Amino acid sequence: MKITPLDQWMCAKTGLSELTLDTLSAYQLRKLDEAIKYAKKHSKFYREHLCGLSEIKSYLDFEHLPFTVPEDILQNPNAFLCVPLDDISRIVTLGTSGTTGKSKRIFFTAEDQELTVDFFHHGMSTFTSSKDRVLICMPGRSPGGVCDLLERSLNRLGAVGRIFGSLEDYHDAARVLLEFCPDVLVGMPAQMYRLAQETAGRFRLKSVLLASDYIPPAFVHTIEHAWACQVFTHYGLTETGLGGAVSCDAHAGYHMRESDLYFEIIDPMTGRALPDGAYGEIVFTTLNRQAMPLIRYRTGDMSQILPAPCICGSAIRRFDHITDRGIAKCINLP
16 A cells, blocks of 8 residues: 655655654644744734734644634635735635625635645545546636646646536536546535446446545445445545645545644534544644635534554544534634
8 A cells, every 4th residue: 555645745845854743743833833923913803813922832822722713704804814915816705604795705825726736736646647537527617716726736747637517417427427538536425426326337437536525435335336446535625725635545534734734623612622533623724825824713524633643654644534514513712
């Protein structure tokens, strides 16, 4: 079994001579302090939210910081901005179920999006080779959207990407599968599950990447059987810059994008940071974000950080499979 390619990539990206839990932890603590200072200096929200904060010298110091919650962005997304609007290359407006008329808007510079393309490039290389044909069945076809970023990452890998978009007509999708003959398919779990059911035995694929939603184990088993392929899984959300964590050949959890994001698990009721192996809510902090850094952002997603190292040999921490998405009760804790 080969080690995830993220180790070599992350070692080069962080400048670490050796990637271990200790060296990565020290790198992240330094980057957390830098990210917090940057946010306090440039963001109106964090200047007020983190008022009086002293230097972060330990993870215990960091765990005393207040959380950022989705409602904070909803109230005033522009207050998070750390760069002029002229420097923004992509704005994502996320719908909400409320009736306030306000929208949650997430801002990115070109450099922010380059970080995601870089992660996609190396993450996709886990199960995609040069010259492979990849069909992208995801929403977000506009410039800077997830399909565009994936296609750019595949070009760097030497693979051939084709954007189909979100599936609506499954007969048309089956026709494109037959014509394009992809080696790899990228899509949303429910849509890939239905497509696999409708085309079982008619196609063989090398691998499938499932992303953007909760992934029931039954979906994975059905897809593997229908297309005689390996199924890999990805965790991320718009606020992380889309890329967050991806599985490896061991298929035992998701290796985190630890060069750009620091992840925690907390008790969703008390806000207390939990040790590895404890089940709770995923919280993350951006380490290199220019436009809109997020400090201790509560996702509402539930998982655990697996305490044992991956059998692939990686030093990168892993999430267990995400069991619930966006349902944890977010409390405005101090």
